[in-house]
Amino acid sequence: MQNKSGFLYIMNLTAIMKFSNNYESYFYFLAWSCAISYSVYEFYLSNNYFDNYYDAYNDFDRGWTWIGKKRDISDQEWRAWLALVNKLISYIFIHHFFSQIIKVNSNNMILCCWYILSSTAFLYYYIGLLGALCALLQPSLLHIITYKYSKNVAWLIHVSFLFVIHILKIPNGIFQSWLGFDDEQHYILTLTMCWIHLRSISHNMDSIDDKLLNSNNFIQKLAYCLYLPTLFSGPLILYHEFVESINQPHQYWNYQKLQTFVLNLIRYMFWLYFTELLLHFIYVNAIQYHPQIVQNLNPWALYGLGYCMGQFFLNKYVVIYGISKTLCNLDNVKAPPPPKCIARIHLYSDMWKHFDRGLYKFLIKYIYIPVQKSNGCFGKLFASFLCFAFVLIWHGIQVNIFIWSLFNFIGIAIESIGVSIGKSKQYHKMQNMYLSPKNIKRFHCILASPLLAMSAISNFYFFGGPLIGNIFTYNIILYGSWKTLFILFFFLYCCCQVSVDVKNWELKVRSLT
Incomplete structure (x- = not known):
């Protein structure tokens, strides 16, 4: 069904x-x-x-003119995602266009590098240099800290890091003030960090099972954590599923x-x-x-x-x-x-x-x-x-x-x-x-x-x-x-x-x- x-x-x-x-x-x-x-x-x-409601917090906009009624826009996640998609459209087409060229003419490591580059470029455009660096440093830092430890120790580190992320999520806190972000940018960055964290855990657990600790594995991890179509809001793809997908023989785009x-x-x-x-x-x-x-x-x-x-x-x-x-x-x-x-x-x-x-x-x-x-x-x-x-x-x-x-x-x-x-x-x-x-x-x-x-x-x-x-x-x-x-x-x-x-x-x- x-x-x-x-x-x-x-x-x-x-x-x-x-x-x-x-x-x-x-x-x-x-x-x-x-x-x-x-x-x-x-x-x-x-x-x-709400017919004569004084909208002090901008919960409504004028809506579609042909309906003649105001529209409820008070859900932050929905509003932020719609604004994000409008800015992402051109980047996502560039991402897919060059992905296809690389798949035809090069290997998976180059493809992973492109995934990292395309996502970083959009992050730089959308939330600036500091925001892009935060998204890059998070999986890198977790890789350095956890890759030599057992699963139990790695889990302890990951859970502790989640508490740090939730401190960074505090509206109008030190982190938001330091970055100079508005509410939408701060929300998107911290939401992205939460999703990146899940992917970092998936990579870490799968790598410990498979004993993969080389530099190619780290490049694949960054590509996986920063993969543009799922970077900001999921859904979550497990690390081994992502690797299996990019290792498949290339399939050309056809009419179907x-x-x-x-x-x-x-x-x-x-x-x-x-x-x-x-x-x-x-x-x-x-x-x-x-x-x-x-x-x-x-x-x-x-x-x-x-x-x-x-x-x-x-x-x-x-x-x-x-x-x-x-x-x-x-x-x-x-x-x-x-x-x-x-x-x-x-x-x-x-x-x-x-x-x-x-x-x-x-x-x-x-x-x-x-x-x-x-x-x-x-x-x-x-x-x-x-x-x-x-x-x-x-x-x-x-x-x-x-x-x-x-x-x-x-x-x-x-x-x-x-x-x-x-x-x-x-x-x-x-x-x-x-x-x-x-x-x-x-x-x-x-x-x-x-x-x-x-x-x-x-x-x-x-x-x-x-x-x-x-x-x-x-x-x-x-x-x-x-x-x-x-x-x-x-x-x-x-x-x-x-x-x-x-x-x-x-x-x-x-x-x-």
Whole structure:
């Protein structure tokens, strides 16, 4: 199944219904879709607060003139990325043009040098000499410090360096003042340093495994860390995957490859402009700065806000990761696909597996598997704990990030316990004795619904901060009426049914191909 943004799941589910011919599945699909549509509509009605709003913090611009409505531009990451892309367009075409010439006429070391040069040139243009030097020195310094040490010592150094990066991220701090950067430049540089750090860890761990400590390896590391299509915002490509990609025999651009590139670019540009269009009507980001308004939303409008926060976050990364992957494909560099739609995923494990797939593979390869192997019966639990501890440190140790990471760890732990019980012979025997296959599916979806609620609320802390997350927790879970909770869990149950149908359909499609 193609990984499309939220609203495309309707097309996929239509195919599922034809395949299964199951009226119960039709009902769950329609109920879940109607719940999403109605909640978003209720949230849309709450936007009248901003009709005569005094915009002291530039949360809005005039928007597209043909619409005649202002546009929500208050999401810093989205705004900074759009500004970055506008300046990057010409450089990225130069990058790919000379990459193809070098691949035809020279070797991989020259290609890696070009990757370093093209990225450094853009960094110099965009954030100046000091900013470019920071991006170059970071992987170089980490290489010098860590390349002679064991994995455990290297990990200690890398984690310590992350704390340094988060000190440098402080707005209007010493680092920003020293560089003389505005907020956008400072944000882009520190974001780039966080991504470079993940790549430095990947290179370091793979090099220790392969015992590669030569100068060619260092050049490849710099090329990998500074690779222009993924430099600023991912997705994360593991080091060994990057090396395998650039070591493949050169493939000339042909009509089919260019056609695929153009179609994918059109696809992701459509989602970019579609997201921008929606921001003229649904002020999902600006309202997060006004918790007093969120506090007064009725339950359905609150559900709509929660869904829209998740949908906007999804659309953002479908566009960012999708365009980056499209550009990587021109270089024959294999990048992870963009995330799957949140409206068709109900399990914590699936959300982590299918949203940021590069980060997921990083956590599994470098933390989860090594820790699990060496820690006996509690290895899985401890490995999961360390994965989420690293996620917390990498994103930044803040209250909302801590709550999000903690809820995710608890959710994964509960899910793992459930899976272990489900694999036991006694459970299988009792299940098959008392429940039909349809009732087994219903029972599992009932059990998954509370976990889905916890997953959603943990994400609201991540998206909107502790105040917004607390409003959802108090107004819905702690102080919501029984009627409100029943309606919520019923529709979450429908979501679980839809998600299971999608997974079953995907498995059947894979088995046929």
